[in-house]
Amino acid sequence: MSAPSRRRKRPEEPEEHVNHERWLVTYADMLTLLMVLFIIMFAMSQVSEDKYEALKSGLAVGFGGQQSVLNGASSVLEDDLSEYGTELVSSAAFRGMPADQQKMVLSALDSEEKRRIQATYAEAEAEAKRLEAVRDQLMAALRRAGLEKDVRTTIDDRGLVVSLVSRHVVFQPDIAQLSPRGQRVVDALAPVLLDVPNDLRIDGHTNQEPVKPRLFATDWDLSAARAVTVLRRLNERDDIPKRRLSLSAFGHERPLIDPDTPGSQEINKRVDIVVLPQTSVEATQLIDEVLSARPGGQGEEG
Known part of the structure; x- marks a missing residue:
């Protein structure tokens, strides 16, 4: 008579491997966030230059330019015009612009700057x-x-x-x-x-x-x-x-x-x-x- 049936042994499960490099994921995430932060900071440091370029492009209308921020991004110009108002209207570029374009530029100036220019x-x-x-x-x-x-x-x-x-x-x-x-x-x-x-x-x-x-x-x-x-x-x-x-x-x-x-x-x-x-x-x-x-x-x- 056969021996009592033996229980089949479960195959031994392999020991779980511990991932000792998991910290790299967190580290990489932190570096990514830092990189994004520095990109934002760099972009913010270039705002004045970009606005200046926008202002210069707008003045190009006076010299026959085809595209101008005066036709759209007036909000970009307003800060620069309040800062450079008097210098702007005394510049050769402004004087070379058609009268209607001059009015558009002046309309972007705040009332205080307008009074200063008029004075x-x-x-x-x-x-x-x-x-x-x-x-x-x-x-x-x-x-x-x-x-x-x-x-x-x-x-x-x-x-x-x-x-x-x-x-x-x-x-x-x-x-x-x-x-x-x-x-x-x-x-x-x-x-x-x-x-x-x-x-x-x-x-x-x-x-x-x-x-x-x-x-x-x-x-x-x-x-x-x-x-x-x-x-x-x-x-x-x-x-x-x-x-x-x-x-x-x-x-x-x-x-x-x-x-x-x-x-x-x-x-x-x-x-x-x-x-x-x-x-x-x-x-x-x-x-x-x-x-x-x-x-x-x-x-x-x-």
């Missing part, structure tokens, strides 16, 4: 009118002395520029001393300049003759000496206070008219008396624009 334009307009009045007084004084043809005047973002041109021999060639006629010109201008509160800058210039001055090391020295001559006469003889006077020397670098024009050398050899504006930097930069926007433009005298 800046009003300041520039008032200073331009005041400088024009000073120019009229100066020209009237010169006409009374029969010397109105000895100067040229213009108003721009430097202020009122009164150029003592050498057509009537204000300065002899290579000489820094005023001629008797040049002295009369300066003395005729001085009473009006004394009465205005503006500071004055005296700019010396030479002509573009490619020769070394006989009595000076360079044309820079000659232009500086000419500016000093006029400055000293205004102060020592005509009693304009020293605190209102300064000078600059430009050599031959800033001709008044094209050096190729016949007779230009007699005009480019000169001293400029600049009546400096009494306005903020932003308003000063707009004076030339305010005058140019008038019918017929700014114009010159002399």
Whole structure:
């Protein structure tokens, strides 16, 4: 008789393998989150640059661009316009835009910025009118002395520029001393300049003759000496206070008219008396624009 049936032995289950690398999953998740965090932080650090690019793209409309954020993402522009408002409207890009596009840009400015821009334009307009009045007084004084043809005047973002041109021999060639006629010109201008509160800058210039001055090391020295001559006469003889006077020397670098024009050398050899504006930097930069926007433009005298 067969032996009692034996119980079948269950096959031994393999021992469960312990995963000792499970921590890598958590570690990888943490690295992923850190990477996402750094990407977000990097993106946030680029916001200003992106908005600047958006602003620049918007201004491209003024130069014939085909696509502009002004037609859509106005919210992106608003922050930049409030920050750059005054600088924007005084820029060449803004002035080159069609009127309807300018209105779109201005409409994005907040009311406070609009008021600031309007105040800046009003300041520039008032200073331009005041400088024009000073120019009229100066020209009237010169006409009374029969010397109105000895100067040229213009108003721009430097202020009122009164150029003592050498057509009537204000300065002899290579000489820094005023001629008797040049002295009369300066003395005729001085009473009006004394009465205005503006500071004055005296700019010396030479002509573009490619020769070394006989009595000076360079044309820079000659232009500086000419500016000093006029400055000293205004102060020592005509009693304009020293605190209102300064000078600059430009050599031959800033001709008044094209050096190729016949007779230009007699005009480019000169001293400029600049009546400096009494306005903020932003308003000063707009004076030339305010005058140019008038019918017929700014114009010159002399």
